[in-house]
Amino acid sequence: MSSGASVPELAAPSPASPQQEAELAKLIVSVLSLEVVPEDIQPEAPLFNQGLGLDSIDALEIALAVSKTYDVKLRSDDERNHRIFASLRSLAAHIEKHRTR
């Protein structure tokens, strides 16, 4: 159990609840004024480039909204960014783990 002491740091956090994912999907759609309904965002689909096709300005808007709504700061020097921003599911899990409100 404790053999992988350094692994949890980089391992993906356990998934957030479906409600949390739905809430985040709603936030993303409203912040970016996307022309999709939140339920249509596939939790595992890539948010950027392919999939939903968001770009880096969208990423910034999401980061600002997440910071305001959940008090979770996303920082540029976080080496997990690639994973955190990978999909709705990974972002929701990250928020779930770090949120203070």
Next chain:
Amino acid sequence: MATRLNAEALAAERTRPEWTRVPERGSVTLARFMLWLVHGIGWWPGHLLLYPIAGYFLLASPRPRAAARAYLARALGRRPGLRDLYRLYFTFASTILDRAFLVSGRAERYRVEVHGLEALQAQIAEGRGCLIFGAHLGSFEALRLVADRGCPVELAIMMHEANAARLKAVFDAVGGTARTAAVIPLGTAESMLRAQECLQRNGLVGLLADRAPRAERVLEVPFLGQPAPLPTGPHLLAAVLGAPVMLAFGIWRGPRHYEVRFEPFAEPLPPSRAGREAAIAERVRRYAERLEALCREHPYNWFNFYDFWRRDAT
């Protein structure tokens, strides 16, 4: 991680628009060559070599030449001759030679006239950071001349990822890590976060706002007599960040002689999204107007060697 990013950059490159492939690739080869000049034989021999080099690139590249001719016809308001084309290519080559010297910090012999420094200082004194929009007009690297001579805050420059990766090799070779750190590659999820963090430290974030990396975020606005697709992304970024914007241009006036201009451009937009789109459209239009005025004033400083108006498309 690094290899992965490279693979992504390569994959993305195949689908990139024309400007990301020409002439930056040639310019990097040229820049490497120039570096050898910097450390090997110095500025004067390098400068003399520009004459045949500019001629070679003018003759060897029909597509950029056609684009340059179309641009010059608009900027000059007459049919450009071979001399006009040569002058444009020579100016471009000169800025690349200078870039090698400026990046390596060997700027002692350069003459720079700075206009609008007070406006920049006033902006810095506000303590909220500032976005600085330039263009592929003259040498943005010439801003370093100003920064190196006592800019009190950090200056980071955002650059297209593939070009940034290639230029990074050159910067690493001569400029050391401080220079590399000051380049923010575009196109990753954290690019804009890095820009935001730099502004929060009251830093200046520079980017070239005349080329659109993706077809979606453009607006057709009047430019030198015909609508051209200009990017809305930089202005959207300013709106999202609530940052003030200044314009900056480093105009090549002659050998080792630059004129650096800073101009106030826009105050931060209110955080509400209402009216944002209209405000951005107004800014894109105004940016194009400033660019047009500069092109008419300094026609040989424009370095977009591709079909800027996209007349070929559809």
